[in-house]
Amino acid sequence: MKHTVIAWMEDKPGVLSRVAGLFRRRNFNIESLAVGHTETPGISRMTFVVDGDDRQVYQVSAQLFKLINVTAVKDVTHEPTVVRELALIKVHATSANRSEIIQLVDIYRAHIVDVSVESLIIQITGPEERIDSLINLLRGFGILEMVRTGRVAMVRGNGHSPQVQHNGVS
Amino acid sequence: MSEKKSGAQIVWESLMLEGVKVVFGLPGGATLPIYDALAKYNYPIHHVLVTHEQGAGHMADGFGRATGQVGVCMATSGPGATNLTTALATAYMDSSPVVAITGQVPTSLLGRDGFQEADVHGVSMPITKHNYLVTDIRELAQVLKEAFFIARTGRPGPVLVDICKDVQQAEIEFEYPETVNLPGYHPVLSAADPAALARAAWLLNHAERPLILAGHGVLIARAETELRHLAEKINTPVATSLLGISAFPQTHPLYIGWGGMHGEAYTNFALQECDVMLVVGARLDDRLTGAFSSFAPKAKIIHLDLDPAEVGKNLVIDTPLVGDALLTLQALLPLVEPKEHPAWLAQIAEWKADTDQRDLLAQESDELVPPFIMRELWYHTNEGDCIVVSDVGQHQMWEAQYFIHTKPRSLITSGGLGTMGFALPAAIGAQIGRPNELVWVVAGDGGFQMTMGELSTVKKENLPIKIAIINNGYLGMVRQWQDIFYNQRYAGTPLFNPNFVKLADAYGIPAVSVTRRDEVGAAIKQAHATPGPFLIDFQVEPLVNVYPMVAPGKSNADMIRRPLSVQAEE
Numbered sequence: 175m176k177h178t179v180i181a182w183m184e185d186k187p188g189v190l191s192r193v194a195g196l197f198r199r200r201n202f203n204i205e206s207l208a209v210g211h212t213e214t215p216g217i218s219r220m221t222f223v224v225d226g227d228d229r230q231v232y233q234v235s236a237q238l239f240k241l242i243n244v245t246a247v248k249d250v251t252h253e254p255t256v257v258r259e260l261a262l263i264k265v266h267a268t269s270a271n272r273s274e275i276i277q278l279v280d281i282y283r284a285h286i287v288d289v290s291v292e293s294l295i296i297q298i299t300g301p302e303e304r305i306d307s308l309i310n311l312l313r314g315f316g317i318l319e320m321v322r323t324g325r326v327a328m329v330r331g332n333g334h335s336p337q338v339q340h341n342g343v344s
Numbered sequence: 345m346s347e348k349k350s351g352a353q354i355v356w357e358s359l360m361l362e363g364v365k366v367v368f369g370l371p372g373g374a375t376l377p378i379y380d381a382l383a384k385y386n387y388p389i390h391h392v393l394v395t396h397e398q399g400a401g402h403m404a405d406g407f408g409r410a411t412g413q414v415g416v417c418m419a420t421s422g423p424g425a426t427n428l429t430t431a432l433a434t435a436y437m438d439s440s441p442v443v444a445i446t447g448q449v450p451t452s453l454l455g456r457d458g459f460q461e462a463d464v465h466g467v468s469m470p471i472t473k474h475n476y477l478v479t480d481i482r483e484l485a486q487v488l489k490e491a492f493f494i495a496r497t498g499r500p501g502p503v504l505v506d507i508c509k510d511v512q513q514a515e516i517e518f519e520y521p522e523t524v525n526l527p528g529y530h531p532v533l534s535a536a537d538p539a540a541l542a543r544a545a546w547l548l549n550h551a552e553r554p555l556i557l558a559g560h561g562v563l564i565a566r567a568e569t570e571l572r573h574l575a576e577k578i579n580t581p582v583a584t585s586l587l588g589i590s591a592f593p594q595t596h597p598l599y600i601g602w603g604g605m606h607g608e609a610y611t612n613f614a615l616q617e618c619d620v621m622l623v624v625g626a627r628l629d630d631r632l633t634g635a636f637s638s639f640a641p642k643a644k645i646i647h648l649d650l651d652p653a654e655v656g657k658n659l660v661i662d663t664p665l666v667g668d669a670l671l672t673l674q675a676l677l678p679l680v681e682p683k684e685h686p687a688w689l690a691q692i693a694e695w696k697a698d699t700d701q702r703d704l705l706a707q708e709s710d711e712l713v714p715p716f717i718m719r720e721l722w723y724h725t726n727e728g729d730c731i732v733v734s735d736v737g738q739h740q741m742w743e744a745q746y747f748i749h750t751k752p753r754s755l756i757t758s759g760g761l762g763t764m765g766f767a768l769p770a771a772i773g774a775q776i777g778r779p780n781e782l783v784w785v786v787a788g789d790g791g792f793q794m795t796m797g798e799l800s801t802v803k804k805e806n807l808p809i810k811i812a813i814i815n816n817g818y819l820g821m822v823r824q825w826q827d828i829f830y831n832q833r834y835a836g837t838p839l840f841n842p843n844f845v846k847l848a849d850a851y852g853i854p855a856v857s858v859t860r861r862d863e864v865g866a867a868i869k870q871a872h873a874t875p876g877p878f879l880i881d882f883q884v885e886p887l888v889n890v891y892p893m894v895a896p897g898k899s900n901a902d903m904i905r906r907p908l909s910v911q912a913e914e
Contacts, residue, residue, distance in 0.1 A: 184528060187477070192469060199470050229656055236653035242474040242494060245528040338527050 176205065177231045177251040178327045181220045182212065182337045184243040192241050193220065202226075202234050206259075206324035217245065217337050221326045239339070246339040254330045260323045261305045262287070263296045266316035275315060282308045293318055346519060351481050351512040352381035355445065358488040359389060361520050364416050366390045366407070366776055368400040372420020373460060374447030377512035392776065392805060395797035397424050399769035401431020401444065402795070405502075406773030408441040409756045410731060410781075412566075414495045415440070415773055420447045422460030425506070426467060430763060432502045433471040437760025438587060439564060441500035443491050444468075450510040451479045464506045473501030481514040486521050493524045498531025499651045500564060532650050535675040536667030543663045544622065544646045545679035551620035553642075553688045554580045557603070560587035560759070561625015561649060565669035568592065568752045571624065574673055578683045581692055583611050585626045587759040590749040600692055604632040605894045606741040609702075610695035612892070612900040615640055617691075622646045625669050628658050629760065630896075638899035648672055702906040705746070711885045712861055714739055714814050718746035718786075721812065724868040725782060731756060731774055735767035735787035737821040739814035741890045743786045765794030768811070772798060775807045782810070782872075789815040789841050799851045802877045810871045811879040813844055816886045824889045828904070844881040855879035 183189050190209065197204050205223040212219045224234050235247045267275050272294070279286055279296055282304065288295035296312070298305050302325060309317070329335060349357065355378050359367065367389055371379040382391060394400040397419040404415030419428050425446040435442045448454070449461045465477040474494050476487045484507065491503040535541070548554055562571050568591055575582045575592070581600040582592045592599055601611035615621070621643040626632065628647070633639035636658050647655045648665035655664040665672055700706065704715045722728050728748055734740045734757040749755050756774055758766040767787040775783040792813050802809055823837040848855035854874055858867045858881065871878035891906035 188465060188469070191466065195470055229660070233653065233657055236655075240651065240653050242526060242529045339530075 175225070175227065175251075177224050177226065177249055178255065178257065178325060179222055179224060179231065179235055180248045180250055180327060180335065181222070181238050181244055182246040183218050183220065183241070184245060185211075185216050185218045186243050189218070189243045192243065193238065196237055196241065200234075200237060202230075208324035208326050210326075212337065214337055221324070223325050246335070246337055248335055250327055250329055255327045256330060257301050257325055257327045258299055259302050259305055259325050260297065260299045261309070262321050263298070263309065263312060263317060264293050264319040265296060265312050266292060266318055267294045268292065271315060275312070278308065278311055284308060346517045348515040349518040350377065350381060350515050351484050351507065352377040353385060354481075354484050354516075354518050355488070355507070355512070356381055356385070356387040356389060357518060358485055358520055359416060360387060362414065362488075362492045364389060364414070366392060367416045367418055368392045368394055368403040368407075368773065369418030370394050370397050370400060370420070370424065372424045372447065374421035374449060374509050375418060375424075375512075377509065378418070378445075378447065378507075392772070392801060394769070394801055396795065397427035398430050398765070399772075399795055399798045399801065401428045401442070402434065402763075402766050402769035403773035403776070404442045404444070405431060405435040405438075405440045406733060406756055406770030407777040408435070408500070408773070409438070409770070410753065410774035411777040412564075413441070413777070414492055415442050415777070416445065417442065418445045420460065421449055421464065422462045424460075425464040426462055429467060429471060432468055432504065434758050434761045434763040434766060435502040436471050436473065438758065439500050439560060440502065441495045442502035443495050444472075444502060444504040446504060446506045447512070448477065448506045448508045451508045452510070454479070454508065464504070468504045471502075472504050475504040476506065478505060478507045478511050481511045481516045484511060485518060486525070489521045490524045490526060494526070494529065498529075532667055534667055535671040536648065536665035538675075540663055540665050541672070541675055541679060544665055545676060547620045547644055547646060547663060548578055548580070548622065549681050549683070552685070553617060553619045554578065554683075554685065555614055555618035555621050555643075556580050556582045557585065557615070557621055557623045557626055558582055558588045558591040559585040559624060559626025560591075561669050562588060562591035563753055565625065565650070566752075567624070567670035567673050570670055570673035570677070572596070574677055574680065577677065578680050579685055579689070580622075580683070581614060581689065583607075583615060585632050585759070586744060586757070588626060589744055590752050590754045593750045594748045595750055600696070602744060603900065605634070605896075606745070606890050606892065607900075608699050608745070609892045609903055609905055610692060610699045612894070612903060613695045614692050616642075616899075616901045618643050620644050620646070622648065624648045624673070625650070627654055627760075630658070633658065634894045634900040634902075635897050638901070704906065710861060712859060712864070712882065713885050713888050714742040714882075715746040716861055717812065717814065717864055717882055717884070718743050720864045721784065721786070721868060722747045724865055724872070725784065728754060730754065730782035730784050731778065732784050732786055733757070733767045733771035733774055735785075735791035736762045736764045737788045737791060737819070738816070738824065738890050739786055739788045739820070741821075742814075764788075764791035766791070768792065768795050768802075769798045771809050772801055772805070772807060775809050776805070783808075785809060785811040787811070787813055788820060789813055789817065789844075790819040790839055793841070796847070799848065799853060803851045803853055806876055808875065809877050811877065813879065813881050814884055815841065815844065815881050816884050816888070817841065818886060821890070827887075827889060828893070829895070844879065848879040853877045853879055855881065857881040857883060859883045
């Protein structure tokens with residue numbers, strides 16, 4: 175089963191290398207990974223998707239938490255979360271099919287962010303399944319280039335996730 | 345306002361404030377400022393010059409294991425630092441407190457592939473508990489403070505601090521921080537969760553065939569007494585891991601040996617048949633468990649460890665206890681009920697009687713076999729009143745099988761990484777850390793030759809280390825696997841050895857060679873009677889194998905048993 179895990183870490187030199195090295199060395203199967211700043215200066219937040227059973231995912235989280243610069247780890251798979259990914263898709267578009275593509279973009283509530291004579295860049299934000307679905311439909315037109323950010327996630331509701339944990343992983 | 349000090353001075357003054365009295369190292373271009381400050385300011389820290397940086401690392405490791413304090417080693421950039429890596433990986437696998445200080449090229453040359461530059465920060469990342477690259481003198485004191493804090497607290501481990509040469513030369517007002525700022529590091533300092541403890545106690549109280557498996561964590565936490573109280577209260581047999589040897593007195597009636605690939609058969613039978621197993625401070629690695637899926641199939645496992653990542657890493661655990669071993673065993677003791685397990689203990693005694701019949705020392709033989717030497721060594725050291733530092737291979741297993749350890753921390757060996765060449769330098773660290781103890785090196789002829797340059801360190805420091813080389817002319821454990829699994833094709837395992845007595849003589853170290861059983865005791869007595877170091881070259885039967893043996897990937901129940909006589913296997 176796929177798990178969504180969030181890790182908070184000090185923004186120190188080498189921290190990404192430590193995390194990436196850990197995933198590689200322990201042979202963890204990481205499907206996507208996204209890192210960025212948080213509301214706290216000096217703390218970065220990583221969302222990653224790992225495929226495995228509960229015990230394997232606990233092991234990933236525990237090993238991550240053991241890194242000195244990692245301040246908190248939380249498996250949010252079983253919590254109500256907002257999960258989003260962003261993709262930019264450059265698709266081949268001619269005057270003949272451009273309006274058909276624009277219709278699809280509208281249906282998916284995506285945006286066209288660049289237009290040129292023979293192509294469009296489409297920006298879509300949403301859960302992965304919706305992005306996958308649009309990509310499938312666009313394949314027929316010819317996808318010239320594509321980039322996806324990987325999943326980011328946030329737990330719904332009033333509470334906020336602790337950026338520093340003292341006792342193990344949650 | 346305090347006066348300005350150089351980065352090099354800050355290194356030594358920080359070490360002094362951390363209580364460091366000795367540093368093992370070898371200088372080079374990128375550590376010249378540090379070494380110059382030592383000479384210029386005459387800091388009261390003893391620098392032990394080594395012949396190879398790997399030796400410095402093992403010495404710091406041996407010092408750390410013998411004393412529980414942080415061992416410190418030092419090396420220059422590039423090859424100096426990469427030579428440390430084997431020792432760092434060794435210390436990391438066996439949770440030993442070490443701080444390694446390495447010089448790095450100046451910050452202006454970082455990443456330019458200049459002379460003696462290696463990415464030591466990157467190289468050491470997966471083999472240290474934590475590491476630092478210091479490029480700004482304003483961070484230096486804080487980094488050193490954190491390095492020592494991380495190395496010694498929680499589950500101990502090595503920490504490397506790589507310091508650019510210009511940082512060593514820069515100056516700043518020095519103030520050693522009183523606190524660390526590590527928001528992501530919270531070593532567990534408490535007993536395990538009460539609910540989990542209650543569950544553990546319930547399991548132990550209802551067990552019919554309980555067993556305690558004690559590991560290195562018991563010794564690190566200094567929880568030997570608490571372990572004994574618990575075992576005695578519930579009359580539960582205690583097995584150990586290899587690194588757990590000496591965590592429980594091997595003469596205690598509840599002691600049932602150490603388990604795993606070369607553990608005694610009765611120990612492995614007990615591990616396989618128990619119904620509740622309390623594991624204390626052991627990683628449950630493959631050498632101990634055999635095939636993970638086949639280990640202790642009838643047992644509900646309670647796993648007590650300080651490191652949450654160890655619990656459930658290799659086996660499915662019924663009851664995880666994440667906590668300090670000493671505090672958790674103290675908390676568990678009042679929760680368990682006094683018990684007798686006569687049928688279970690009788691069953692183990694029956695297995696043990698069978699094992700005893702296969703004891704190599706019970707056989708009629710004049711051959712000089714290593715188990716005989718190990719038992720003699722035990723006998724002539726006032727029944728084990730010494731620290732044995734063993735290397736890696738057959739002799740290591742025989743030492744563990746036939747030397748009887750009753751004193752905590754009386755065995756230092758490379759268990760996790762299995763680093764040949766560990767023993768001699770680690771013994772130097774142990775002897776310097778505990779100068780009043782008798783220290784014996786037990787090493788094979790192969791491993792000894794990997795770091796024997798450190799004989800010069802032994803002599804230079806005039807350390808009274810006694811060295812037993814178990815010389816069988818082979819890389820014996822590899823030869824044993826070739827014997828059993830590769831049709832006796834001894835590829836690369838026969839050794840060409842120097843004359844070890846003459847070699848020792850070249851260093852000014854007295855030595856004798858022993859080829860017969862009746863010479864063993866006298867040679868050991870001579871070693872003890874000779875002030876300073878002494879070396880014995882035990883020329884043993886070459887083709888003896890270590891049994892029992894669990895083939896890799898097999899179940900511990902599936903052992904190749906010890907044969908009835910040594911001759912029978914030749």
